[in-house]
Amino acid sequence: MAKGKMTMFFCQECGYESAKWMGQCPACKEWNTFVEEKIDKKSVSSSGKRTDDKKSAQPLPISKIKASEELRLITGIKELDRVLGGGIVKGSLVLVGGDPGIGKSTLLLQMCKKAAEQKVPVLYVSGEESLNQIKMRAERIGNFTDSLKLLCETNLDIVGNVIENEKPSIVIIDSIQTMYSDEVASAPGSVSQVREATAVLMQIAKRFDISIFIVGHVTKEGAVAGPRTLEHMVDTVLYFEGDRYESYRILRGVKNRFGSTNEIGVFEMKSEGLVEVENPSEYMLSGKPQNASGSIVACSIEGSRPILLEIQALVCHSFFNNPRRTANGTDYNKVNLLMAVIEKRLNIQLSDCDAYINIAGGIKMNEPAIDLGIVLAIISSRLDIVISDKTICFGEVGLSGEVRGVNMTEQRIMEAAKMGFETCIMPKVCMDSLSRINGIKIVGVSNLKEAVDAIRK
Incomplete structure (x- = not known):
């Protein structure tokens, strides 16, 4: 084994680390969830923090901290705004999960269209589709303004630099499992890479007040794939439910630091995209x-x-x-x-x-x-x-x-x-x-x- 590298075992459910393989995870009690990964000792820890300056942080008394109203961006999609608690909070990190083909990318692309119509700068980063494929899907939804910019990239460092240079108000990452960092010596989609990518994006969102939406793949049980800590790190977790062969879709918030977790949004899948159902009872x-x-x-x-x-x-x-x-x-x-x-x-x-x-x-x-x-x-x-x-x-x-x-x-x-x-x-x-x-x-x-x-x- 190369010098500076070591083998660690990670639980795919909760992200628990161990120096040896275990049949049952001592943290979440799940069986056969440990996977082996080679990590670099010199790589940064999963804090995702870029230490440009060496100044030590100083704590502040709570009485000296000024609280302000949460700045929200109204998306124009009432059902999505309802689940988010009244709109997108600036600087928030939102995880969107759901089965393949359920409509996650379609919903986020429609949200980008509404935001671009309000002259809000939006960056859509795709690691799964080419620019031509995204353009073809966008044409089925409608006409987009130049406020929406597309980027096909999976390197986390390049994506981070583009976000810092462009400074958009909203960023879509589709999907988090395709992102990788050169500082983590493991394959894209692994526990280490997903955790590192989420941590870096979280730091960018908080530092520049950019709202970032990350799309997460789900396991066969319906939970977001990767470590359970992924859901703890983000501000909001949304699940898209429904049968891909049926027309209805349910958007449910299971975690929201800025609103209620009991709200649901109801959509119907049509040829032009997802249409809001204003009267679910009917x-x-x-x-x-x-x-x-x-x-x-x-x-x-x-x-x-x-x-x-x-x-x-x-x-x-x-x-x-x-x-x-x-x-x-x-x-x-x-x-x-x-x-x-x-x-x-x-x-x-x-x-x-x-x-x-x-x-x-x-x-x-x-x-x-x-x-x-x-x-x-x-x-x-x-x-x-x-x-x-x-x-x-x-x-x-x-x-x-x-x-x-x-x-x-x-x-x-x-x-x-x-x-x-x-x-x-x-x-x-x-x-x-x-x-x-x-x-x-x-x-x-x-x-x-x-x-x-x-x-x-």
């Missing part, structure tokens, strides 16, 4: 079957937005010793728990039945308020009860069969009334705090037996 309920058992509409809250969604259940007799249970769009363990509550508290036999639960539209929801919808959909399918198309429900279900209260009750009911629903089944404990709402009948229930009686009427 979109999610399109195509709902009429007079069919095992179907009910529930109301969930994502951030400050109420979303109506259809919960479907198919319960049928099983011919196997172990009945099959499937949950699509919600937690599988939650479905099993709620089915046990139904058997125990309502004496409805489900142990010999296959059960298939689906949230129509492909959206994923795990809010406790959809518990009542899942329970009523299962009971409706098992007992072949047709629930009125004008009925909506929400509420958390406890292990004793009680229906517990949820937050933002009034917003949920107002959204249901706006969508034309006539009856709302909700927790009885939430009715005291309600103001008078016209146009919808409110049925308060305190347990599952009362909820079943409500759908039989």
